[in-house]
Amino acid sequence: MKIKDVEELKSIATEIRIGVIEAVYHGKSGHPGGSLSCADILAVLYFNQMHVDPKKPDDKARDRFVLSKGHCSPALYSTLALKGYFGREELTTFRQIDSMLQGHPDRKHIPGVDMTTGSLGQGLSVANGMAIASKMDKAGYRTYCLVGDGEIEEGQFWEACMTANKYKLDNLCLIVDNNNLQIDGTIEEVMSPYPIGMKLESFGFNVIEVDGHNLNSLIDAFETAKLTKVKPTAIIAKTIKGKGVSFMENEVGWHGKAPNEEQYKQALAELKKEEEVK
Amino acid sequence: MEEKKIATRQSYGEALVELGKQNPNVVVLDADLAGATKTELFAKQFPDRFLDIGIAEQDLMATSAGLATCGKIPFASTFAVFAAGRAYDQIRNSICYPELNVKIVATHAGITVGEDGATHQMLEDLSLMRTLPNMTVMCTSDDTETKWAIQEIANMQGPVYLRLARMATPILYEKGEEFTIGKAKQIGTGKDGTVFATGVMVAEAVKAQKLLKEEGIDIRVVDVHTIKPIDEETIITCAKETKKLISIEDHNIIGGLGSAIAEVLTEKYPTKLIRMGVPDTFGKSGTAEKLMQYFHLTAEDIVKKIKEK
Numbered sequence: 395m396k397i398k399d400v401e402e403l404k405s406i407a408t409e410i411r412i413g414v415i416e417a418v419y420h421g422k423s424g425h426p427g428g429s430l431s432c433a434d435i436l437a438v439l440y441f442n443q444m445h446v447d448p449k450k451p452d453d454k455a456r457d458r459f460v461l462s463k464g465h466c467s468p469a470l471y472s473t474l475a476l477k478g479y480f481g482r483e484e485l486t487t488f489r490q491i492d493s494m495l496q497g498h499p500d501r502k503h504i505p506g507v508d509m510t511t512g513s514l515g516q517g518l519s520v521a522n523g524m525a526i527a528s529k530m531d532k533a534g535y536r537t538y539c540l541v542g543d544g545e546i547e548e549g550q551f552w553e554a555c556m557t558a559n560k561y562k563l564d565n566l567c568l569i570v571d572n573n574n575l576q577i578d579g580t581i582e583e584v585m586s587p588y589p590i591g592m593k594l595e596s597f598g599f600n601v602i603e604v605d606g607h608n609l610n611s612l613i614d615a616f617e618t619a620k621l622t623k624v625k626p627t628a629i630i631a632k633t634i635k636g637k638g639v640s641f642m643e644n645e646v647g648w649h650g651k652a653p654n655e656e657q658y659k660q661a662l663a664e665l666k667k668e669e670e671v672k
Numbered sequence: 673m674e675e676k677k678i679a680t681r682q683s684y685g686e687a688l689v690e691l692g693k694q695n696p697n698v699v700v701l702d703a704d705l706a707g708a709t710k711t712e713l714f715a716k717q718f719p720d721r722f723l724d725i726g727i728a729e730q731d732l733m734a735t736s737a738g739l740a741t742c743g744k745i746p747f748a749s750t751f752a753v754f755a756a757g758r759a760y761d762q763i764r765n766s767i768c769y770p771e772l773n774v775k776i777v778a779t780h781a782g783i784t785v786g787e788d789g790a791t792h793q794m795l796e797d798l799s800l801m802r803t804l805p806n807m808t809v810m811c812t813s814d815d816t817e818t819k820w821a822i823q824e825i826a827n828m829q830g831p832v833y834l835r836l837a838r839m840a841t842p843i844l845y846e847k848g849e850e851f852t853i854g855k856a857k858q859i860g861t862g863k864d865g866t867v868f869a870t871g872v873m874v875a876e877a878v879k880a881q882k883l884l885k886e887e888g889i890d891i892r893v894v895d896v897h898t899i900k901p902i903d904e905e906t907i908i909t910c911a912k913e914t915k916k917l918i919s920i921e922d923h924n925i926i927g928g929l930g931s932a933i934a935e936v937l938t939e940k941y942p943t944k945l946i947r948m949g950v951p952d953t954f955g956k957s958g959t960a961e962k963l964m965q966y967f968h969l970t971a972e973d974i975v976k977k978i979k980e981k
Contacts, residue, residue: 501770510770513761516734523738553728
């Protein structure tokens with residue numbers, strides 16, 4: 395069930411954001427900033443690009459997704475709930491003692507989560523393994539891996555880039571959520587990975603730089619990735635941390651903090667207003 | 673048959689080839705040490721199912737995890753120090769927590785690595801791997817047992833850490849000998865003492881058993897090939913039936929075989945246990961033989977400990 399209408403995809407992205415706020419508010423902790431920055435990417439992946447069926451979460455032929463920046467689990471959970479892997483009411487149990495929705499994605503207990511993540515820098519290696527398995531079995535499925543721009547300060551990420559290149563993983567698509575912020579400040583201040591595009595290109599990737607909140611650009615980039623042979627593709631998505639909630643946008647303090655009741659209401663009001671405008 | 677010696681890493685390479693023929697889902701990964709870990713034997717036969725990840729052990733482990741999520745049975749190999757040490761977090765978070773079917777076969781463990789010295793002599797791996805939930809931890813002693821283990825771990829679900837050695841050691845078991853994961857192998861029924869040994873130390877313990885027999889002292893050797901889950905029943909039985917308990921391992925005395933046995937004894941049948949191993953220090957360069965003497969890990973050292981009042 396592929397949604398082609400961009401306006402509809404926009405509504406889905408807003409719904410994902412609303413789910414993020416619900417989860418983090420009710421969980422009284424979590425990571426709203428990076429979850430909001432990648433909501434459009436997830437909307438396009440799960441509702442326009444990936445071949446997945448929530449009724450068959452373990453289908454061997456499905457496309458895979460690895461949320462390497464596992465702390466942005468609210469975005470993934472919200473997307474999976476919207477897609478129908480589990481009920482949206484689950485989101486309000488986020489991070490609580492009896493909930494399946496762990497602070498970071500847990501593939502053993504959450505339908506639709508393809509890989510357990512949380513310790514940064516490991517997801518691309520895992521995605522490579524999936525893409526290699528797809529090639530070995532001539533299964534044809536694609537693997538998507540979303541990393542944070544701060545996350546790629548981890549050395550293992552670059553090890554994995556070499557592996558993706560060596561095995562010519564053209565069935566793999568890496569997305570860098572380039573929101574420019576990490577816990578201690580901007581990524582330039584803390585430990586600059588820039589220029590990300592040039593680095594990835596020199597590591598053998600087909601690099602596409604896009605506005606990560608422009609759904610048409612994202613769709614085009616994913617389509618180009620599918621047509622690219624012999625090399626893996628890296629989409630560098632320029633995004634705004636906290637996107638969609640005015641007081642969270644570009645604010646480093648909203649990396650890993652839950653809104654209080656007043657902030658929660660305001661965030662929801664802003665997002666719902668955005669829905670209505672559409 | 674004790675004169676024929678073979679390193680368990682060699683047995684591993686040979687067993688992998690057999691396994692590769694039987695099971696198309698077996699995939700082998702290495703980190704630029706295929707010649708030393710002997711995974712090259714598999715690589716030659718099945719180049720399409722062999723991945724050399726290069727000098728990148730963290731990537732090695734997490735790539736294996738990804739393959740496992742898609743139904744492959746990855747065997748990931750490198751030296752023990754790089755597997756359990758360098759890639760600990762990858763093993764913890766990407767393999768053990770999601771309980772993925774990855775088989776980590778780590779060679780060159782312990783001081784018997786020899787000349788390379790402390791940086792390459794892994795003495796903490798049993799300790800590190802044993803504390804990880806969902807992990808099965810093994811350390812085999814000879815060719816027969818290693819070949820059995822490779823088949824057996826491929827057939828079971830879940831993560832495994834198998835510790836192997838560089839040094840060639842005697843063949844202790846006839847072909848076709850039966851083993852069970854989690855069930856230690858008892859050699860002899862002597863009541864004058866028990867020597868719990870693992871890996872390369874089993875051969876030393878068996879040699880000590882023979883030397884002692886000449887003096888009329890009858891001990892039993894327990895080859896603890898599975899460190900986790902530990903065989904509580906055999907440990908308790910030996911504590912009840914024999915006069916003296918010794919554990920010996922080519923590993924730091926903290927956290928490995930001795931600790932695992934002590935944990936059982938403390939709770940279930942409080943008995944004194946003498947732990948032989950590397951005494952909370954790093955290794956050093958030298959031949960394997962000289963290092964075993966230096967760290968008091970020889971048959972003669974076991975004989976001495978058994979006879980001590």
